[in-house]
Amino acid sequence: MGTPLWNRKHLLGMADMSREEIQSILDAAASLREVNRREIKKVPTLRGKTIINLFFENSTRTRTSFELAGKRMSADVINMSAASSSVKKGETLIDTLATLQAMNPDVVVIRHPDSGAQELLARHLDASLVNAGDGRHEHPTQALLDLLTIHDHLPLLERDSFEGLVVAVCGDSLHSRVARSIALALRTMGGEVRFIGPPGLIPPKAEEAFGTRVFHSMEEGLKGAHVVMMLRLQLERMNVGFIPSVREYFAFWGLTRARLACAEPGAFVMHPGPINRGVEISSEVADDKERSVILEQVANGLAVRMAVLYRLCGMGGGR
Template structure:
């Protein structure tokens, strides 16, 4: 594996391998000394053109816990603020001899473009409204752990995952649909008609505009953040009306399928797409997703950098 640009790049065996290795990597989090020598001598640059807390922090921890040298570069503190182009920034950083670039950018396709310019491994940490493959991996990791608590032999073909909310502006939903379908799960997308992406009916997922109809059959309900900063028009009349129609309220929480889990990629708009009761309930995997992010990104970095210079894995 040379790059990780899209969840579509991953086969079932590759997904399973990443998740299985992440299980081993997760044990590092409970150790007094959180260090493995696996990537000693490797250099990883986190190149973030958008603000981020969870993704950048977890990539930084993942690299450092694998003993890689990690450098963080943000747009606000770099030559990008002086007008430097993406191409020049990427080529400049790569010219220093780095092994991997972790890129988050507001433009869809930016990491894919960067991968054509450099020899370093490129990881997509979120590009515009396109994809966020490591988020989908950590979501699947958290779900698998939840399922295994009651059934060690998880059959994804028996699982239904409902993804609810602002589908139009979400990069998480695209990666999750691709990855969960590769695993074999049934995916149902739920949103008001104004927040359904163009062409969504051609995706490998079912589509509904009625959350209450879907709620009782879902093994996992993933609530997506309403991305008001990306909205230039009136996608729904009022926040209150959105919550009534598509929020995971206290009443809907009580109607979840027994044993169902709640996910949210964060950050959460409490009181809008998810109530405090749901976010803090025993069914919530939100903090598990955050913790899983470090282990999964350790696994991804190792798969990319832990082998020979051709991208193989030991």
């Protein structure tokens, strides 16, 4: 896998990651995918390393893939949730991290409902910290696995790089940390991102903040798009009515086969999950084996998280 530039102690977000650092992760992930295809899916790469997964929000894909990523590389992996931690007994987050630090882990993977929590915690940790999602702020490993998935399909789009690639991110980008991370990542890699959705579900000043174009019509926004990324409605983060009803939302903003036809021929569909069928995407599109790469995203998530742990543990980098 070579020794590309990697001097980063933490992975907190995509905003300050260089093109070279991103490419370093994609290259490592592409190599590590081979491990997941073997009959015996284990290598001794991180033997003797300790990884703690600490999740203050529910998660299936991210938490499971980080756990499996560490175990596939022979690390000692400890999983914790807020429900089983002393935070429920009144302990502060900083005190919890101090307790974990006393265990001398090499990497701590954290998901937290408050935006910026990981950036604060990184100042108090000797171990490397991975942001597995913080509020509405960022979800960097999701953006990296999305980039890897897109990169796999560039030849089908008759392209050899991200330069000029048009990715339409559709739906609730206001509450989506995934939308922010992929917009920042693609801007770094030379792609164009469009946010498509009702005005109330688009981040304020998205053009300036994330370098995106904004559309309030699915049909208009999808014209010329090579990739269509659908986002779920994050109802748990909404404290007011952002949409009239789910039925009306699907009528105007749901991805159907007819709307997908507005995009470039061969455009493929992505979704970070979980999918809400009949809300932001039809089953016909979600299950289309020729156009949907949603399950490939899940598989690539494991490889990318293996690559992130590999780099942060000082393997194949300059730290």
